[in-house]
């Protein structure tokens with residue numbers, strides 16, 4: 001179970017979707033790393049990902065982990081944002097309307113309560129309405 | 131490096147052991163392995179385990195070592211999520227191969243049925259990235275479901291083709307006295323089982339399990355004393371990202387390929403020589419990814435292959451004669467040691483379930499969603 005302090009520490013990467021881009025080979029990773037997983041370079045720079053993207057894969061969790069009972073069924077997707085991928089929850093949609101390839105946009109929503117009683121806000125995704 | 135032999139193995143039946151504690155399970159498997167090896171006293175004990183903190187117990191090597199009379203021996207726990215057993219075997223192998231010790235006991239143990247299942251499901255998700263995945267409520271089944279849908283979509287593989295793996299595994303596990311789920315099932319049973327994390331259903335998944343398995347690893351000079359024909363010809367472990375987000379490929383397990391290639395190279399064995407293998411089928415998709423990443427078939431082809439009878443008992447390689455994680459069960463940190471014990475028994479010709487004649491065996495134990503993988507080559 002997470003804590004307020006832990007979520008606070010992650011506020012920049014999670015809320016602004018900050019990835020790390022390798023200055024040597026160009027590989028981009030989210031979550032950010034300290035050394036490039038492809039070429040080993042330590043010359044990485046922070047880069048905010050686009051907030052719109054496409055669902056690469058998704059699941060609908062029916063049997064939750066402790067602490068997420070109120071959110072179940074939980075739709076979790078791997079979303080392609082520019083050159084990177086981000087895993088998060090998809091909201092404002094019924095599970096049966098989900099599809100691979102659908103366009104989604106980042107939105108700030110509440111997450112499950114921390115063990116010290118805080119209500120953290122994180123980035124989730126919702127369907128992009130054109 | 132010195133050659134390393136498996137002098138004895140011991141397993142406890144996988145299942146729900148309300149009447150046995152973590153130390154009882156580990157001790158029972160350990161003493162069986164030592165008994166098989168002529169009651170040699172090991173100089174070191176390496177424990178593979180992932181989640182003993184769930185039962186408020188760490189310091190496992192000391193706890194289990196003392197329980198079986200090994201005060202003064204070397205000991206520690208090795209952790210690599212669901213791949214802890216394989217990682218512990220690699221560590222034990224290294225202690226013998228290096229010449230540091232001549233007799234090393236490796237014990238894999240897991241005790242899940244001490245806590246309510248939602249606690250256990252949360253605990254298993256500790257193998258995921260807590261900051262960037264678990265915070266959204268992902269489960270271990272959920273991560274594998276993401277891989278499964280991606281795979282089905284990319285290769286046009288039907289759910290039923292993947293699900294058929296479970297039917298095959300129950301057919302093998304039905305005859306394994308150490309297996310947890312000893313019942314034959316039909317494809318319809320899988321299709322009618324409840325959804326856990328769409329597209330994964332209950333019967334696509336391994337069960338929750340308690341269990342322990344052990345092996346005594348010895349050097350060449352002790353081989354005759356213990357009269358064993360089976361050696362560890364090669365072993366390798368490899369890591370990948372914990373998070374799925376930054377993986378280079380979602381339809382290929384890098385750590386599976388790298389550890390398999392290295393283990394085969396060390397063993398001087400080609401993949402075509404492998405007679406039998408125990409692979410890590412936590413979910414049907416894990417079976418497909420493992421089979422393809424090792425290189426038994428091309429990407430996207432495993433479900434079609436097993437649906438057409440490939441990998442069944444007698445084929446080369448025959449896969450998961452034990453019933454695999456699906457039917458034998460998956461006592462998380464013990465699973466890698468079960469796989470080794472099963473293949474050792476197959477090579478010796480005394481496995482008490484479905485068995486085939488074999489000279490070369492392979493085991494692959496997977497931690498996380500492919501992030502910590504050990505491959506072992508055994509030879510008689």
Ligand SMILES: [Zn+2]
Pocket residue numbers: 022023024025026027036037038039040041
């Ligand atoms: Zn790079």
